[in-house]
Amino acid sequence: MQGSSHNVVEKDDRDLRTLILDRASRLLVEDGYSGISMRKIAQAIGYSATTIYHQFGSKDGLFHALVEEGMDRLARYLDQAKGDGLAALCRAYVNFGLENREYYEIMFLVTPDSVDRYPIHKYRRARRNLDLFAEAVADVLGAPSTDLQYVRSEATTVWAALHGIVALIVAGRIDRGIGEEQFVVGSIRRIVGAYSSGALA
Amino acid sequence: MQGSSHNVVEKDDRDLRTLILDRASRLLVEDGYSGISMRKIAQAIGYSATTIYHQFGSKDGLFHALVEEGMDRLARYLDQAKGDGLAALCRAYVNFGLENREYYEIMFLVTPDSVDRYPIHKYRRARRNLDLFAEAVADVLGAPSTDLQYVRSEATTVWAALHGIVALIVAGRIDRGIGEEQFVVGSIRRIVGAYSSGALA
DNA sequence: CATCCGTACTTAACACTGTTAAGTTCATGT
DNA sequence: ACATGAACTTAACAGTGTTAAGTACGGATG
Numbered sequence: 001m002q003g004s005s006h007n008v009v010e011k012d013d014r015d016l017r018t019l020i021l022d023r024a025s026r027l028l029v030e031d032g033y034s035g036i037s038m039r040k041i042a043q044a045i046g047y048s049a050t051t052i053y054h055q056f057g058s059k060d061g062l063f064h065a066l067v068e069e070g071m072d073r074l075a076r077y078l079d080q081a082k083g084d085g086l087a088a089l090c091r092a093y094v095n096f097g098l099e100n101r102e103y104y105e106i107m108f109l110v111t112p113d114s115v116d117r118y119p120i121h122k123y124r125r126a127r128r129n130l131d132l133f134a135e136a137v138a139d140v141l142g143a144p145s146t147d148l149q150y151v152r153s154e155a156t157t158v159w160a161a162l163h164g165i166v167a168l169i170v171a172g173r174i175d176r177g178i179g180e181e182q183f184v185v186g187s188i189r190r191i192v193g194a195y196s197s198g199a200l201a
Numbered sequence: 202m203q204g205s206s207h208n209v210v211e212k213d214d215r216d217l218r219t220l221i222l223d224r225a226s227r228l229l230v231e232d233g234y235s236g237i238s239m240r241k242i243a244q245a246i247g248y249s250a251t252t253i254y255h256q257f258g259s260k261d262g263l264f265h266a267l268v269e270e271g272m273d274r275l276a277r278y279l280d281q282a283k284g285d286g287l288a289a290l291c292r293a294y295v296n297f298g299l300e301n302r303e304y305y306e307i308m309f310l311v312t313p314d315s316v317d318r319y320p321i322h323k324y325r326r327a328r329r330n331l332d333l334f335a336e337a338v339a340d341v342l343g344a345p346s347t348d349l350q351y352v353r354s355e356a357t358t359v360w361a362a363l364h365g366i367v368a369l370i371v372a373g374r375i376d377r378g379i380g381e382e383q384f385v386v387g388s389i390r391r392i393v394g395a396y397s398s399g400a401l402a
Numbered sequence: 403c404a405t406c407c408g409t410a411c412t413t414a415a416c417a418c419t420g421t422t423a424a425g426t427t428c429a430t431g432t
Numbered sequence: 433a434c435a436t437g438a439a440c441t442t443a444a445c446a447g448t449g450t451t452a453a454g455t456a457c458g459g460a461t462g
Contacts, residue, residue, distance in 0.1 A: 161392075
């Protein structure tokens with residue numbers, strides 16, 4: 001049924017595509033995810049909403065593209081902290097989340113009902129980001145890089161903890177009596193501590 | 202402007218109110234948050250949508266009531282594990298999240314754009330739940346119950362880690378190669394470990 | 403009895419959303 | 433000159449939260 005979209009990406013389409021993405025990104029940052037709509041984006045670029053559909057197929061399509069861009073941004077944060085140890089990597093992750101709240105929202109907070117059929121290949125970026133944590137965790141644990149599954153699981157645990165931190169802060173659910181910076185620093189210290197001091201063999 | 206709602210809660214209104222809440226809860230569990238709408242709920246109980254507005258003021262009003270109910274459910278889970286140590290409390294939290302995904306979604310995952318002006322008094326329940334963690338953390342740390350602010354902050358760190366676990370699992374973002382149960386158990390062990398083995402004085 | 407009044411509820415609309423069928427416009431190739 | 437197809441638009445559908453206006457009824461008051 002929906003096989004009508006030819007997925008045409010010719011030379012000139014690139015321009016329109018990036019124009020849409022740029023404006024959408026702008027509006028996303030300004031108004032948050034729930035503040036943007038296909039019509040608003042369309043109006044902002046001077047095209048009709050249907051044009052966006054011709055380019056991205058659906059709002060999810062545009063959504064995915066923005067998520068991808070967010071993953072790249074995150075990767076830049078993490079790459080910069082690469083090699084500086086687990087604590088630095090954790091801090092970089094949290095910094096990304098707090099400094100790019102709207103991107104964090106669409107990347108990890110919003111579930112557009114179609115998260116199940118996310119095109120898997122688009123998650124290579126996400127997995128690569130996780131692998132950065134796996135490396136750092138393996139380092140701290142005195143990695144037997146044989147058991148990759150185990151290291152990945154532990155890296156996911158670290159990621160979950162960090163995600164919890166960012167998610168609660170971004171959602172404004174942390175008690176105001178608790179200083180944000182102190183909370184972040186203290187939490188990361190706990191996370192790293194759980195892996196450093198010979199804990200759990 | 203919106204001061205027109207008399208907030209009338211007489212005898213008979215209780216029935217209709219709980220009728221709405223029951224059906225809404227049912228639909229929430231069956232269809233998830235995005236699957237319910239005022240009109241659908243109204244149709245399910247044989248009233249017009251406007252009637253729900255007369256009872257709850259807005260979708261957010263109904264939403265808040267459901268969140269409150271969810272907080273009670275969570276409290277029941279946590280109370281059952283009370284006194285059995287931090288690990289048991291953590292496990293109870295995660296179990297609640299995984300066994301009541303739709304409630305967890307509206308409680309901590311969905312941000313209805315008005316999370317800022319949540320009526321604070323409704324968060325007594327939420328804070329009480331957090332206090333249960335504070336107690337358990339204080340126990341494990343060899344509590345100087347003087348520094349309540351510090352204990353609360355550490356309890357929030359634990360909560361954040363647990364929230365991350367549930368959030369990622371519920372959102373289906375954990376790599377399928379990682380066993381859910383093993384992941385949960387391993388993560389909780391790390392969390393408890395971060396506080397038990399004389400870590401961080 | 404008749405009138406008023408407020409409660410409980412409904413209908414109908416507004417402005418918005420994502421989405422799509424059915425065009426239209428227009429340059430290009432034959 | 434004609435056909436093709438790509439690029440783009442208009443107009444609509446079905447749905448959303450929300451609200452103004454109105455109806456029906458029951459009880460109190462003149």
